[in-house]
Amino acid sequence: MSLTFFTPPSITTTIFNLCIHFSNPKTTLFNSIKIPSLPPKISKFHPLYPSKTLNLICNNSQNPNVNSQTKIAFNYDFDEDSSNSPWEGALVYKRDPKVTHLEYCTTLERLGLGKFSTEVSKTRASIMGLRVTKAVKDYPLGTPVLVSVDVCRKKHKLRLDGIIRTVLSLGCNRCGEPAAECVFSNFTLLLTEEAIEEGDVIDMGTLFGESKQNTSTNPEEDEDDDDLIDMDDRLYFPPEENEVDISKNIRDMVHVEITINSVCNPGCKGLCLRCGANLNTSKCGCRKQEKEKYSGPLRNLRSEMQKK
Template structure:
């Protein structure tokens, strides 16, 4: 979604409030597809600080995850903070990939919102901090019921150490 920043670029205003809703459907995260169940909302502002243009605000949405331990589907809100420097199209720094470009006084805010949400995701997505996961032997969800499987596994490289205890 493109947003006009013409008033700031041309020096008419120092600050513009932004409230944008975008329908990003899916986030790609380490090869997984995370569906977003609500539209992505950005609330913030674009402002000029000594000739440099910045965008600052909060991005949020509701996503549907699959727990890394028990594989259960659950929904949880994602919230991320945006604080990005924007570069004009013909600036000497425009060739650097670290900045978002203002082209024809417009900025594509969808990319900023998507990157912010991806960066705010945890490395391991779990449904609950106390999630017990799945049984390694029978595959039952240990959060729902216990299993009677024998879990006396020993790494074959350490098997000789077990003999010392007997």
């Protein structure tokens, strides 16, 4: 990524405009007497648009109509640590040949899903018996996410089969109020000692593992179903490493459980289509007004026929 500075010949107070060039340009303004400290500002845009060009335009605040500018271009190396994901390190698998079952506990907030954590999700999780353990230091009052994992050891690889249990707070499809959506999601991760390489053939559909033509001829490997595991669920775990972060995979699987059909209550009445009132907590007179609107000689025909 490159930055371009445009500076007038003489300036006293400087206004820097940071413009990101892509389909929908955005501008961030900040004041400085000299060239500003770039990392606090630009590092926020780097993860979103890593391959875009940034222009930093410096104008004279005393004479904003100055057109004389000097162009200075240079490259700025971003600090990779500044763009780390907030959920990294939430769930880490540690190599241990004696352990075949593991229990993890974290929270939605720790996985970067705090917007789906409310008192509704916390209450439902408590009713279900899901609790945040004492080992959780970050967001101990958040919505718990429990992960149970069974470890199966094979030649040059480890297979993790597990289940995720948590509660998401989503908007009710009928009234829009917070609704608790229980999550029980199975997952499988394959940790391999060999580097993972995707094929050169582009498949417009879903790619599950390796193609039949590239599978091994070893009958022992053909008997298992590891080749059905998606490429995104395979992690490189070299033998010299003792830990591997599985937080992103768990977060993605929780994300998949987000639905638009969640309801706060099976008997939710929803909203009035005319005035928008919540029929669960209030009443509206739209139906009465609609009945009074229709009048005529046949308005009482239905009631008279029902009497007969």
